[in-house]
Amino acid sequence: xxxxxxxxxxxxxxxxxxxxxxxxxxxxxxxxxxxxxxxxxxxxxxxxxxxxxxxxxxxxxxxxxxxxxxxxxxxxxxxxxxxxxxxxxxxxxxxxxxxxxxxxxxxxxxxxxxxxxxxxxxxxxxxxxxxxxxxxxxxxxxxxxxxxxxxxxxxxxxxxxxxxxxxxxxxxxxxxxxxxxxxxxxxxxxxxxxxxxxxxxxxxxxxxxxxxxxxxxxxxxxxxxxxxxxxxxxxxxxxxxxxxxxxxxxxxxxxxxxxxxxxxxxxxxxxxxxxxxxxxxxxxxxxxxxxxxxxxxxxxxxxxxxxxxxxxxxxxxxxxxxxxxxxxxxxxxxxxxxxxxxxxxxxxxxxxxxxxxxxxxxxxxxxxxxxxxxxxxxxxxxxxxxxxxxxxxxxxxxxxxxxxxxxxxxxxxxxxxxxxxxxxxxxxxxxxxxxxxxxxxxxxxxxxxxxxxxxxxxxxxxxxxxxxxxxxxxxxxxxxxxxxxxxxxxxxxxxxxxxxxxxxxxxxxxxxxxxxxxxxxxxxxxxxxxxxxxxxxxxxxxxxxxxxxxxxxxxxxxxxxxxxxxxxxxxxxxxx
Amino acid sequence: xxxxxxxxxxxxxxxxxxxxxxxxxxxxxxxxxxxxxxxxxxxxxxxxxxxxxxxxxxxxxxxxxxxxxxxxxxxxxxxxxxxxxxxxxxxxxxxxxxxxxxxxxxxxxxxxxxxxxxxxxxxxxxxxxxxxxxxxxxxxxxxxxxxxxxxxxxxxxxxxxxxxxxxxxxxxxxxxxxxxxxxxxxxxxxxxxxxxxxxxxxxxxxxxxxxxxxxxx
Numbered sequence: 001x002x003x004x005x006x007x008x009x010x011x012x013x014x015x016x017x018x019x020x021x022x023x024x025x026x027x028x029x030x031x032x033x034x035x036x037x038x039x040x041x042x043x044x045x046x047x048x049x050x051x052x053x054x055x056x057x058x059x060x061x062x063x064x065x066x067x068x069x070x071x072x073x074x075x076x077x078x079x080x081x082x083x084x085x086x087x088x089x090x091x092x093x094x095x096x097x098x099x100x101x102x103x104x105x106x107x108x109x110x111x112x113x114x115x116x117x118x119x120x121x122x123x124x125x126x127x128x129x130x131x132x133x134x135x136x137x138x139x140x141x142x143x144x145x146x147x148x149x150x151x152x153x154x155x156x157x158x159x160x161x162x163x164x165x166x167x168x169x170x171x172x173x174x175x176x177x178x179x180x181x182x183x184x185x186x187x188x189x190x191x192x193x194x195x196x197x198x199x200x201x202x203x204x205x206x207x208x209x210x211x212x213x214x215x216x217x218x219x220x221x222x223x224x225x226x227x228x229x230x231x232x233x234x235x236x237x238x239x240x241x242x243x244x245x246x247x248x249x250x251x252x253x254x255x256x257x258x259x260x261x262x263x264x265x266x267x268x269x270x271x272x273x274x275x276x277x278x279x280x281x282x283x284x285x286x287x288x289x290x291x292x293x294x295x296x297x298x299x300x301x302x303x304x305x306x307x308x309x310x311x312x313x314x315x316x317x318x319x320x321x322x323x324x325x326x327x328x329x330x331x332x333x334x335x336x337x338x339x340x341x342x343x344x345x346x347x348x349x350x351x352x353x354x355x356x357x358x359x360x361x362x363x364x365x366x367x368x369x370x371x372x373x374x375x376x377x378x379x380x381x382x383x384x385x386x387x388x389x390x391x392x393x394x395x396x397x398x399x400x401x402x403x404x405x406x407x408x409x410x411x412x413x414x415x416x417x418x419x420x421x422x423x424x425x426x427x428x429x430x431x432x433x434x435x436x437x438x439x440x441x442x443x444x445x446x447x448x449x450x451x452x453x454x455x456x457x458x459x460x461x462x463x464x465x466x467x468x469x470x471x472x473x474x475x476x477x478x479x480x481x482x483x484x485x486x487x488x489x490x491x492x493x494x495x496x497x498x499x500x501x502x503x504x505x506x507x508x509x510x511x512x513x514x515x516x517x518x519x520x521x522x523x524x525x526x527x528x529x530x531x532x533x534x535x536x537x538x539x540x541x542x543x544x545x546x547x548x549x550x551x552x553x554x555x556x557x558x559x560x561x562x563x564x565x566x567x568x569x570x571x572x573x574x575x576x
Numbered sequence: 577x578x579x580x581x582x583x584x585x586x587x588x589x590x591x592x593x594x595x596x597x598x599x600x601x602x603x604x605x606x607x608x609x610x611x612x613x614x615x616x617x618x619x620x621x622x623x624x625x626x627x628x629x630x631x632x633x634x635x636x637x638x639x640x641x642x643x644x645x646x647x648x649x650x651x652x653x654x655x656x657x658x659x660x661x662x663x664x665x666x667x668x669x670x671x672x673x674x675x676x677x678x679x680x681x682x683x684x685x686x687x688x689x690x691x692x693x694x695x696x697x698x699x700x701x702x703x704x705x706x707x708x709x710x711x712x713x714x715x716x717x718x719x720x721x722x723x724x725x726x727x728x729x730x731x732x733x734x735x736x737x738x739x740x741x742x743x744x745x746x747x748x749x750x751x752x753x754x755x756x757x758x759x760x761x762x763x764x765x766x767x768x769x770x771x772x773x774x775x776x777x778x779x780x781x782x783x784x785x786x787x788x789x790x791x792x793x
Contacts, residue, residue, distance in 0.1 A: 190742035333697030339764035
């Protein structure tokens with residue numbers, strides 16, 4: 001939102017400048033400046049480039065003259081009026097339009113709405129200084145830089161006066177402009193790289209930002225468009241074998257007698273009775289039941305768990321676990337090994353044959369089934385192997401020490417060459433998991449989405465004695481849901497394809513939004529996930545989605561997973 | 577027959593294109609020759625072996641292994657071929673030039689051990705490890721973190737945990753024969769290339785360069 005300019009005048013106020021409201025400019029401008037103080041530019045109401053140059057030159061000359069001879073005639077502050085723009089003002093006289101049903105925010109720092117000002121005036125706080133103290137307008141981090149002038153306008157309107165008659169509040173130190181040192185100093189932008197960065201670059205990675213990480217979005221191939229390259233990566237995983245660097249996932253170890261019980265407190269599933277050598281999906285919610293993270297939890301030994309978190313969640317989850325155990329005092333050791341382990345996911349119907357060349361571990365379905373976890377040497381490196389199914393194919397997440405990652409990658413690529421192995425990037429992975437109906441926290445959920453709304457009841461062991469967020473989920477389970485995550489297929493892609501965050505409209509009202517959408521090459525149609533009003537969640541229900549330009553397209557609610565609903569791909573027979 | 581190279585330094589990619597001659601130290605490929613040292617120098621010593629442990633019984637367990645455990649946290653003690661650093665009341669970091677020695681500790685600790693004062697758990701350490709030295713090394717630190725290393729009493733063998741250019745680091749300043757004070761710096765390996773590139777940029781501005789570390793010293 002931009003409805004004009006409010007000059008940064010606090011320093012002039014603090015220096016003792018006299019300001020008055022200029023109705024033509026719709027801003028306060030200095031009329032009398034103290035000796036030795038000069039102003040130039042927008043604070044003077046000067047907006048055109050040429051006028052600003054003139055204004056700056058005349059203020060600068062006067063300042064220099066004052067430095068030479070403070071009593072000299074040339075050192076008198078020039079009146080800025082001559083330089084002011086005469087072509088109107090960029091500021092709107094009253095840029096506040098109340099919406100009958102909406103919230104009309106005036107101060108974004110303090111969450112103050114238009115109604116708060118009306119209420120303040122009605123309570124008798126109708127002087128600008130009193131209104132400021134009553135409402136806290138302008139007291140937030142931005143020091144009123146964006147809200148003070150509009151608060152004055154609102155009060156002027158309430159009192160039927162001009163902003164000049166209402167006046168402004170007293171500007172007190174400290175006023176925080178951007179320090180010059182911040183602009184002139186060295187800029188630091190921390191970035192993280194997995195140990196496979198150079199391998200990706202050599203394979204033609206096109207990068208995308210994921211928090212502090214750079215990740216391959218896809219691998220460019222000569223003569224292939226972006227879409228074609230992603231489709232080829234998807235096909236490699238579905239039909240042969242693909243490999244993706246998942247080293248950015250958070251990785252945490254929990255040791256100790258209470259390790260299983262501790263995880264039962266943290267995650268919504270059961271872990272205490274889990275057998276060593278197995279994995280389980282872990283869903284983490286906060287005290288209010290909002291989904292905050294997920295990952296795969298492996299029990300490597302009776303008192304040793306190793307688990308992954310989302311890429312952006314590792315530090316937050318580790319801090320939270322440490323904080324919680326400071327209260328609970330359970331006998332556990334929590335170790336964040338995110339950067340110290342590298343990880344790849346080798347996925348596809350031929351992944352077993354590729355991996356078999358590099359390990360003595362028995363990879364047969366009976367010996368190492370879906371959701372199993374094993375520790376064994378792979379390519380001569382001690383490794384942790386997890387049978388996971390995020391992309392919906394037979395797959396092995398292989399975790400090794402960071403220093404061995406490049407060696408592991410090279411050996412897997414070499415072993416997979418005869419099987420058509422292809423590295424795949426984040427875009428292909430997103431598409432593959434969408435076909436499988438797997439959610440991405442933060443994409444298919446937001447900061448208020450609870451586990452029930454994501455239809456993750458299956459992951460909630462509500463009969464456990466305790467887990468963080470359990471009480472809130474119990475309370476919410478008795479209330480009608482506000483939204484539900486559904487799968488959908490687009491009826492006619494030729495009519496236009498929605499994007500993520502496009503709105504679902506029902507009877508002229510917003511009834512949801514698209515969270516994920518893509519053309520599925522495997523299924524030959526556009527599929528997606530959407531958070532919608534529960535009344536629209538029934539399979540076969542038609543959804544109307546508003547796309548760019550305002551056109552409406554139709555989609556149909558569909559069951560998920562879209563692909564391999566029986567999970568048969570995880571039980572692929574072994575190659576002869 | 578040569579042993580296949582298994583390990584790469586976390587900093588390898590940051591300097592790979594600038595190195596003509598390589599050496600293998602503890603199974604890790606490192607520069608044999610680099611720039612020439614002058615005002616400040618930056619070296620990669622990630623090939624040194626290291627491990628960690630934590631828990632209420634960590635101090636006792638380490639002492640039982642014959643290691644000189646520092647009495648207070650944020651300090652370190654020398655061992656025959658390395659150091660034992662105390663990061664917190666119950667967390668330790670061990671570095672040694674002999675991989676077999678570290679491997680022995682790892683094996684002895686396994687998935688955890690129990691001392692009289694409580695359990696001790698292993699901590700995997702694959703840090704990026706650097707040495708910053710030379711007459712202007714402290715100037716590099718003044719530009720990159722908020723700790724005044726010149727005010728530290730090195731006789732107390734201090735260990736500093738701080739943020740350097742936005743990265744959490746451990747720093748140990750220690751006297752060395754050739755360069756006055758040398759600063760050992762460790763960070764998460766995934767931040768290593770960024771830390772190396774940024775520090776080297778400043779080191780070069782100050783008239784220094786990257787140098788190959790002499791592990792034979």
